[in-house]
Structures are given as C-alpha cells and as structure tokens.
Amino acid sequence: MNSELLVSDASHFRVDYEINPYMDTAIQPDIQAALAEHQTIVAAHLAAGRKVEYLPSAPECPDMVFTANAAVIRGERAILGSPPPEREAEVPYFKAWLADRRFEVIEAPHAFSGQGDALACGDLLLAAYGQRTDERMLKVLARELDYEVVPLRTVSPRWYDLDLAVGVIAPDTLAYCPRALDARSLRTLRGLGVDLIEVSVEEAARFALNLVSDGTTVTMTRGAPLLAAALRDRGLEVVELDTTELAKGGGGVRCTALTLDNPPTDPVKQWP
Numbered sequence: 001m002n003s004e005l006l007v008s009d010a011s012h013f014r015v016d017y018e019i020n021p022y023m024d025t026a027i028q029p030d031i032q033a034a035l036a037e038h039q040t041i042v043a044a045h046l047a048a049g050r051k052v053e054y055l056p057s058a059p060e061c062p063d064m065v066f067t068a069n070a071a072v073i074r075g076e077r078a079i080l081g082s083p084p085p086e087r088e089a090e091v092p093y094f095k096a097w098l099a100d101r102r103f104e105v106i107e108a109p110h111a112f113s114g115q116g117d118a119l120a121c122g123d124l125l126l127a128a129y130g131q132r133t134d135e136r137m138l139k140v141l142a143r144e145l146d147y148e149v150v151p152l153r154t155v156s157p158r159w160y161d162l163d164l165a166v167g168v169i170a171p172d173t174l175a176y177c178p179r180a181l182d183a184r185s186l187r188t189l190r191g192l193g194v195d196l197i198e199v200s201v202e203e204a205a206r207f208a209l210n211l212v213s214d215g216t217t218v219t220m221t222r223g224a225p226l227l228a229a230a231l232r233d234r235g236l237e238v239v240e241l242d243t244t245e246l247a248k249g250g251g252g253v254r255c256t257a258l259t260l261d262n263p264p265t266d267p268v269k270q271w272p
Contacts, residue, residue, distance in 0.1 A: 007041075007045075068115040116132070
C-alpha cells in the first residue's frame with residue numbers, strides 16, 4: 001500500500017486558472033519554495049522505504065505536479081483521469097508513461113478526478129462523485145478494476161476531491177472529517193467496521209487528510225497536531241511537512257503522488 005508512487009515536479013507550477021476554491025491567480029506560488037517543498041516530500045517517501053518513479057512536468061501543464069489526478073491503478077490496469085478542460089493537456093503525458101510501463105490504460109468515459117476521488121482501502125475503493133467526478137464513473141471503476149466501490153459525497157467544492165475529506169491510514173483505519181461529508185456518506189463510512197479517526201474541519205481545511213500512508217509511516221502536511229497525535233497514539237510514525245506553496249494550487253502531500261501498487265483481488269478470498 002503506497003509503497004510505489006509516481007511523482008512529477010513543481011518546475012512549472014503556477015496558478016493560471018481557478019478550478020478549486022484554493023486557487024487565486026492573483027496569488028502566485030514562490031517557485032523555488034514550491035520546488036523545495038516537493039523535493040522534501042519525495043525525500044520523505046524515499047526515507048520511508050517507498051519506491052518513487054518520476055515523470056518530468058511539461059511547461060504547458062502548471063498542475064502536473066499533482067499526479068494523483070492522473071489515474072487510478074489496480075494491478076496492471078489504469079483508468080485515466082478525465083480532468084477539467086484546464087488540465088486536459090496533462091493526460092497524454094500520463095497515458096504515454098503508463099502505456100510504456102505496460103499498464104493496460106482505460107480512458108474514462110465521464111468526468112473523473114483520478115485517485116483524488118478514488119482511494120483504495122484494501123479490496124474497497126472509496127469513490128466520490130458530485131464535485132469533479134461523474135456518478136456514472138462508479139460503475140466503471142467497479143467493473144474495470146474489480147473493486148467493491150463505496151460511494152461517498154462531499155458537501156461542497158471546498159472538498160473538491162475526496163482526498164481532502166478522507167485519508168486512508170491502513171485497510172482497517174481511516175481518518176475523516178465528518179463536516180466534509182453528507183449524511184448518507186457518514187452512515188456508509190461508519191458502517192464499514194473500520195477504525196475511524198475524526199478530524200476537525202479546521203485541520204482538514206489545512207489539507208491534514210491529504211496524506212500518504214503505507215500502514216507504518218504517515219507522510220502529511222504540517223499544521224494538524226491533533227491528527228498527528230492520534231496517529232502516533234496508534235503506533236504510527238508521522239512525518240509532518242510544509243506544503244504552503246503547493247496549497248496555493250489546492251494540493252498537499254497526497255495530491256503529489258499517484259499510487260502504482262494497489263494489488264488486485266486475491267482469487268482465493270471470498271467476499272459476501
């Protein structure tokens with residue numbers, strides 16, 4: 001789980017448009033600081049023993065650093081993201097990279113925010129719809145990736161992707177912000193039978209849940225001390241990093257890494 005990741009870089013990161021509430025073209029990131037933030041994130045992944053693959057960003061793709069939206073992968077299959085028009089130029093680069101590495105690449109027939117709205121949790125896929133992902137994608141994800149899809153919905157564009165509202169810590173542990181999800185989604189999550197860590201809206205708004213966990217080490221944004229403490233209380237190593245500049249594009253640690261190692265279903269395992 002999250003032991004193999006694809007990253008790009010922040011060399012061309014800038015705010016050319018506004019496609020989420022955190023973006024403001026009048027407030028541009030400090031590119032050198034953004035590069036340093038991203039390099040520190042990559043170093044943290046490597047220090048945790050994760051394998052990191054790299055795809056250079058393209059000058060015409062200012063959000064390419066946020067690789068999580070590129071696709072969602074399980075086994076040898078990858079469903080490409082279908083992003084807002086402003087980010088469509090990224091898609092051919094990710095498609096070519098995945099195809100070159102012999103992934104079976106499937107194009108999304110509807111709007112789809114990639115891994116941003118599709119979080120693997122063991123043999124479950126927590127999948128959001130209603131903001132940047134079309135509800136019809138849920139059936140596509142279940143069919144093409146052989147997941148049991150858990151439909152979820154966030155309450156506003158503030159939580160434009162699910163990975164701002166929910167963080168997968170381990171297959172049996174989730175962190176979530178109750179105020180970011182609608183009532184039906186809360187009932188669904190609370191019925192999964194997993195350990196749930198509640199996160200305040202204040203910490204979630206600072207991208208606390210936009211984290212990467214391999215079940216042993218959690219790499220997360222600095223500024224969420226309550227969540228960090230709760231994770232340490234569960235015996236996890238927690239690495240807290242600055243993402244001030246990346247946040248100007250609406251992203252944190254999770255947004256900058258596409259997971260490559262979600263395993264396929266164990267054929268021996270039987271699910272009810």
